[in-house]
Every structure is written in C-alpha cells, then in structure tokens.
Amino acid sequence: MDEFFQILIATVAVGSLYALIALGYTLVYGVLKFINFAHSDVFVLGAWTSFTVSVVVLNKIADPSGVTPWWVVVVAFLSAVTVCGVVGYCIERFAYRPLRKAPRLNVLITAIGVSLLLQNVGQITGPAVARGPEKTSIKDGQTVTQAGDPLATVPFGASPKSMPKLIENVVLNESVMQSGNLAGGAMRGTVVFDKPVTFSEGRQYRLDVTRTVANADGTTRVVVEKLNLDAEPGTFEPGTEIRTTPRRTAAELQGSTYELIRSPRVPIGLIEVIIVVVSLSLMVGLQLLIFRTKLGSAMRALSHNIETAALMGVNTNFVISFTFVLGAVLAASAAFLYPMKYPGLNQTAHGIWVLLGLKAFVAAVVGGIGNVRGAVLGGFLIAAIELFGGWAYAPLKDVYVFALLIAVLLYRPNGLLGRAVTEKV
Amino acid sequence: MLEVRDLSVSYGAIRALHGVSLRVERGEIVTLIGSNGAGKTTTLRAISGLVKAQAGTIAYEGQSIAKLAAHEIVKLGMSHAPEGRGIFPLMTVEENLELGAYIRHDHSEIAKDREMALTLFPRVRERLKQVAGTLSGGEQQMVAIARALMARPKLLLLDEPSLGLAPQIVQTIFKIIRDINQRGTTILLVEQNAHMALQIAHRAYVLETGAIAMEGDAKELAKSDEVRKAYLGVA
Ligand SMILES: Nc1ncnc2c1ncn2[C@@H]1O[C@H](COP(=O)(O)OP(=O)(O)OP(=O)(O)O)[C@@H](O)[C@H]1O
Ligand SMILES: [Mg+2]
Numbered sequence: 001m002d003e004f005f006q007i008l009i010a011t012v013a014v015g016s017l018y019a020l021i022a023l024g025y026t027l028v029y030g031v032l033k034f035i036n037f038a039h040s041d042v043f044v045l046g047a048w049t050s051f052t053v054s055v056v057v058l059n060k061i062a063d064p065s066g067v068t069p070w071w072v073v074v075v076a077f078l079s080a081v082t083v084c085g086v087v088g089y090c091i092e093r094f095a096y097r098p099l100r101k102a103p104r105l106n107v108l109i110t111a112i113g114v115s116l117l118l119q120n121v122g123q124i125t126g127p128a129v130a131r132g133p134e135k136t137s138i139k140d141g142q143t144v145t146q147a148g149d150p151l152a153t154v155p156f157g158a159s160p161k162s163m164p165k166l167i168e169n170v171v172l173n174e175s176v177m178q179s180g181n182l183a184g185g186a187m188r189g190t191v192v193f194d195k196p197v198t199f200s201e202g203r204q205y206r207l208d209v210t211r212t213v214a215n216a217d218g219t220t221r222v223v224v225e226k227l228n229l230d231a232e233p234g235t236f237e238p239g240t241e242i243r244t245t246p247r248r249t250a251a252e253l254q255g256s257t258y259e260l261i262r263s264p265r266v267p268i269g270l271i272e273v274i275i276v277v278v279s280l281s282l283m284v285g286l287q288l289l290i291f292r293t294k295l296g297s298a299m300r301a302l303s304h305n306i307e308t309a310a311l312m313g314v315n316t317n318f319v320i321s322f323t324f325v326l327g328a329v330l331a332a333s334a335a336f337l338y339p340m341k342y343p344g345l346n347q348t349a350h351g352i353w354v355l356l357g358l359k360a361f362v363a364a365v366v367g368g369i370g371n372v373r374g375a376v377l378g379g380f381l382i383a384a385i386e387l388f389g390g391w392a393y394a395p396l397k398d399v400y401v402f403a404l405l406i407a408v409l410l411y412r413p414n415g416l417l418g419r420a421v422t423e424k425v
Numbered sequence: 426m427l428e429v430r431d432l433s434v435s436y437g438a439i440r441a442l443h444g445v446s447l448r449v450e451r452g453e454i455v456t457l458i459g460s461n462g463a464g465k466t467t468t469l470r471a472i473s474g475l476v477k478a479q480a481g482t483i484a485y486e487g488q489s490i491a492k493l494a495a496h497e498i499v500k501l502g503m504s505h506a507p508e509g510r511g512i513f514p515l516m517t518v519e520e521n522l523e524l525g526a527y528i529r530h531d532h533s534e535i536a537k538d539r540e541m542a543l544t545l546f547p548r549v550r551e552r553l554k555q556v557a558g559t560l561s562g563g564e565q566q567m568v569a570i571a572r573a574l575m576a577r578p579k580l581l582l583l584d585e586p587s588l589g590l591a592p593q594i595v596q597t598i599f600k601i602i603r604d605i606n607q608r609g610t611t612i613l614l615v616e617q618n619a620h621m622a623l624q625i626a627h628r629a630y631v632l633e634t635g636a637i638a639m640e641g642d643a644k645e646l647a648k649s650d651e652v653r654k655a656y657l658g659v660a
Binding site for chain 1: 473474475494495496499500504505507511512513514515516520523524525527528572576
C-alpha cells in the first residue's frame with residue numbers, strides 16, 4: 001500500500017513534466033498543424049542551460065558552506081526560459097516560416113533536420129565556461145600551473161554531467177517523535193535518550209542535534225547536526241545506548257538538545273512539491289491565457305483557420321511566434337524542474353532524451369493533439385501507465401506507453417479529448 | 426473609396442486575374458458578378474491582403490494597401506466575410522462575434538454594434554451560446570456577416586453571401602445587406618446570384634476569366650442582352 005502511494009506521488013510529479021512538454025507539441029500543432037519534432041530538443045537545451053548556468057554561478061560565488069543561495073535557482077530558471085524562448089522563436093522564424101505555404105511533408109522533414117541540428121551541436125565540446133581549481137605540479141624542478149578541469153562548456157560536450165543540487169530535497173511530512181536533552185553514550189558513536197523511545201519496523205529515524213561549540217578564539221557557535229540512528233524495532237528505556245552515524249564522542253553530545261525525527265511511510269519531497277506546484281500553476285495560467293484573453297482567442301481562431309483569423313485583424317505571424325515561444329517556455333520550465341529530480345544529464349543526442357520527448361509526444365496524441373486539456377490529461381496518463389506498469393513488471397515499462405498509444409489510435413483516433421472537426425459548407 | 430487598377434494575380438503558373446480595374450465610391454453597393462472561376466474571390470482576396478498582387482495598384486481612401494498585411498488592412502476599416510463563411514466552427518457564436526471586434530477596444534461601442542447586428546439577425550441572437558459549427562448553413566452565413574459588422578467597417582466585402590441558401594433566406598440576406606448599406610456602410614458584393622445582386626446594387630462589374638468584361642449601372646446591366654443571356658438565364 002505504501003508503495004502504491006509512493007508511485008502515485010511520482011506519477012503526479014512525472015506526469016506534470018510530461019504534460020508541460022506535451023503542451024508545447026499540442027500548442028504548435030494547434031496553430032500550424034504539424035509536429036514540431038525539434039520540441040524535445042528545446043527541452044534538452046533547457047536542461048543543459050539550467051545546468052551550465054548553475055555551475056558557472058556556483059563556481060563564481062564559490063561559497064564554502066555549500067549552501068546554495070535562493071537566487072541561483074531563479075537565475076537558472078530564467079536563463080533556461082530565455083534561451084529556450086529565443087531558440088523557439090528562431091526555429092519558427094527561420095526554419096518554418098519560409099515554408100508556411102509549402103507542402104506539409106517539407107515542413108516535417110525540416111523539423112527533423114532542426115532536431116538533428118540541435119542534438120548534434122549540443123554534443124560538441126565547446127570552450128569551458130567554468131573550471132575547477134588550478135592544478136600545480138612540479139616538473140623538472142619547476143612549478144607548473146595548469147588550468148583546472150572544465151566543469152561546464154558551451155556547447156555542452158558528449159560526456160554526461162550531474163546537475164548541482166540547487167534545492168535540498170527535504171522530506172516535508174516527517175514527524176518529530178520527541179525532543180529533549182541528550183546524554184552522550186558510554187561509547188563513541190552512541191547516544192542515550194532521556195525518555196523511552198519506540199522504534200517500529202520499516203521506518204527510518206534521525207536525530208537532529210543542536211549543540212554549542214567553543215571556537216578557538218573563545219567565542220561559541222551553535223551547530224545543528226543530523227545523526228542517523230541504527231535503530232532496531234522495539235522500545236528502549238533511558239540508559240540504553242543506541243548507535244549513531246556519524247559517530248560523536250560522549251563529550252561532544254553531552255547536554256545537547258535533540259529532536260527525534262521519524263521518516264514517513266510515504267515521503268513527500270520538497271522537489272516533488274515544487275515540480276507539481278510550478279507545473280500546475282503554469283497549466284492554469286495557460287488555460288486562462290487561452291480561454292480568457294484576447295490573445296488566447298486569437299490563438300484559437302488561428303487554429304481553425306489562419307486566413308480567417310487574419311481577416312479578423314489578428315497579426316498571424318505574431319501569434320504564431322508567440323505560440324512557439326510559449327511552447328518553448330513551457331518546455332524550459334519542465335527542463336529546469338526535471339534535473340532537480342533526475343540530476344543525471346546525458347549528452348544532447350542521447351536516446352534517453354529521445355525516449356522522453358517521444359513519451360511527451362505520445363501524451364499529446366493520446367490526449368488529442370491540438371487540445372490543451374488533452375495534453376495535460378495525456379501527460380498524467382502516460383506517467384501512470386509507465387510507473388504503475390513498471391511496478392507490476394518493470395521490463396515492459398516503455399511498452400505499456402506505446403501500447404496505450406496504439407489502443408487510443410485504434411479506438412479514438414482523435415485522442416481522448418480530441419474532436420473530429422466537421423465543417424459545413 | 427476603393428480604387429483597383431490593373432490588378433494581376435497568379436497562383437503559381439495559373440494566372441487568375443489579368444488587369445482588373447474597379448472602383449467603389451463611398452455609400453455604394455457595387456457588385457462583382459461572373460461565372461465559376463472567373464476570379465471574383467481572388468479579387469476580394471487581393472483587396473483584403475490575403476493574396477499578393479503581381480501587378481497593379483489597390484488604393485483605399487487614397488492610401489496604397491497592396492503591400493499591407495491582411496490584419497493591417499482590417500484596421501483601416503475594411504471587413505471581409507469570406508467565401509464559404511469561414512466561421513470558427515468550434516467556438517460559440519458569441520466568441521465568433523467577439524473576434525469580429527478583435528481590433529477594437531471601445532467596449533461600449535462594441536456592445537452597441539453587437540446589439541445592432543443582433544437586431545439585424547434575430548436568429549443569431551437565439552444561437553449566441555451555441556457552437557458555431559452546429560448551426561445550419563444559412564445561420565452560419567448570418568454569423569459571418571454579423572461578425573464582419575462587428576469591426577464597424579467602412580467598407581464591407583461580401584463573398585457569395587447567398588451560396589447554398591434557400592430562396593427565402595436569400596431574400597432575407599439581401600434585404601439585410603441593403604439595410605446595412607443604408608446605415609452607411611459601403612459594400613462590395615461578389616455574387617453568383619446575378620439577379621438578386623443587380624437588384625440591390627448601384628453599380629456592377631462583370632468578370633470573365635480574370636478580366637472585367639462589362640461595367641455600368643446595375644439596373645442598366647440587368648437589361649442588357651449579354652448579361653441577361655449569360656447571367657440571368659434569359660434566352
Ligand atoms: N489557391 C489556389 N491555387 C491555385 N489556383 C487557384 C487558387 N484559388 C483560385 N485558383 C484559380 O483561380 C481562378 C479564379 O478563382 P476564384 O476563386 O477567384 O474564382 P471565383 O470567381 O470566385 O469562382 P466561384 O464563383 O466558383 O467562387 C480559378 O481558375 C481557380 O481555379
Ligand atoms: Mg469564389
């Protein structure tokens with residue numbers, strides 16, 4: 001049962017990301033009636049931009065405490081959004097617009113071309129924009145200083161990287177079981193509680209210890225530490241020694257206050273909450289934009305008929321550009337959120353990205369391509385099928401997704417929320 | 426008000442118009458009649474900026490508009506109800522009307538024009554909340570004209586408003602077109618139904634294979650033998 005809820009939470013988080021990417025496919029399809037195959041590459045570009053900017057900024061401020069200031073998050077997010085927005089605009093302006101009146105197939109092939117271009121330029125190793133510390137060595141009796149290893153380059157290169165941790169994934173639903181004063185244990189690395197404690201099976205326990213430490217200059221400072229407890233199930237009376245890691249001596253712990261924290265059965269992480277909150281806000285915003293604003297009604301009019309929209313006074317080129325930028329910005333937001341949850345970044349042409357983009361595309365098709373609510377529904381549905389299917393039998397996790405696609409195409413070719421448009425003449 | 430000179434338009438290798446000239450004065454109803462494929466729709470599309478002219482000039486209120494994009498021309502006060510209605514089928518009738526006023530920001534005046542359009546077309550008022558694609562052909566045509574009026578145009582281009590409609594509804598539509606004109610809107614009307622068009626128009630042009638074959642006072646053209654034979658079905 002716990003596992004069910006854990007997967008449910010993951011489904012909501014992953015589903016929001018799929019939905020954000022799927023929205024880009026569906027928006028562009030809505031106005032121009034073709035699949036922008038370069039969309040998933042814009043997403044990948046967003047992830048790498050977010051990575052590169054974070055590394056550069058963190059390297060510059062080089063805070064030894066390792067605490068990331070909040071504004072780094074904002075800067076990384078805005079850079080991803082800006083870079084993707086500009087690239088999205090340029091793709092439409094220079095690759096697709098000249099083909100506006102060309103046969104659909106030409107545009108499709110161009111889209112694949114743009115996609116390959118982005119993938120392959122991305123994996124060129126460009127000049128370093130952030131380097132590790134300089135290295136000195138002694139060679140033939142002389143000190144030689146070498147530049148540090150590149151931490152990030154533009155373009156990004158072919159080796160996988162790991163997203164720096166911008167936000168600590170704090171578990172939000174932990175509970176404080178008890179608090180009190182600690183006596184150090186008799187042995188190094190053990191503690192003794194001032195009240196009886198009960199540990200139950202299948203949970204993790206942590207001790208947040210607050211103590212006052214004397215500095216060398218005679219002043220004092222407060223240190224908060226998190227110690228893991230090696231706890232066996234059962235009840236322990238005061239006086240029982242319980243092992244901790246990292247190990248602290250009795251003297252160190254004497255007189256500290258503690259909070260005994262129990263991990264939840266179904267942990268909800270801050271990152272997951274951020275992903276869901278940001279995604280849902282963007283989706284609600286998009287919904288309002290499309291159905292409540294003039295620009296939105298221009299977008300909808302355009303999706304029925306570009307020429308008639310122009311006859312209403314809609315600046316069609318502007319609205320099409322806007323739609324591309326909007327799709328790219330949603331992809332960039334997903335791309336900023338994604339590596340927070342999955343920090344491993346593969347090179348831009350890697351199959352993992354292709355598969356991810358494909359799943360988001362499937363989400364758009366399953367929901368009904370061109371339909372905004374459909375893309376959101378499809379995103380969550382694909383995530384559910386993938387994760388719950390994987391829970392039942394992991395090796396077929398991707399197969400379920402495409403089986404769903406086939407089933408939907410067979411029984412509802414316009415997608416779950418898509419409508420066949422019949423125009424009276 | 427509108428002056429088209431030597432207009433030529435090609436679709437790829439197909440030359441649809443060669444050297445069309447026509448003129449519409451303020452307050453007039455001018456009709457452009459001609460058989461299928463004569464180039465009537467193409468003429469309107471060139472005027473409203475949907476296709477670009479290869480040669481010739483288009484002047485609207487003294488200003489050349491041949492180089493302007495369609496949405497810029499709308500802002501000058503020209504509204505085009507396209508052939509085949511071109512309503513937005515998945516949007517409600519209400520939303521279709523709102524889009525007609527897309528370029529405007531004077532909300533109280535928009536409300537007045539909406540009221541006026543709905544008075545002209547009571548059927549449209551009954552269907553405001555309905556999805557436009559589910560309306561009958563005649564109702565869709567009314568929405569298309571009402572929507573064009575929402576821009577409060579000085580010049581209204583109508584492309585075959587009677588297409589595919591029952592004779593009774595055709596009568597109604599033509600009566601309304603005349604009403605609109607009497608309220609001060611200049612109209613350029615493209616029609617297959619030459620009989621009706623010549624009745625309500627002040628002047629007329631006959632288009633044949635991309636060029637103007639005849640022009641003149643509508644009542645006189647209606648009496649001429651060529652027009653009677655070719656377009657009014659009189660032997
Ligand atoms: N998009 C297009 N591509 C190629 N040829 C076209 C296109 N549109 C129109 N034509 C051609 O241009 C010519 C004029 O067409 P147009 O639609 O202007 O005629 P029309 O007078 O409006 O006819 P109808 O009364 O049937 O509506 C026709 O020969 C038509 O085949
Ligand atoms: Mg026509």
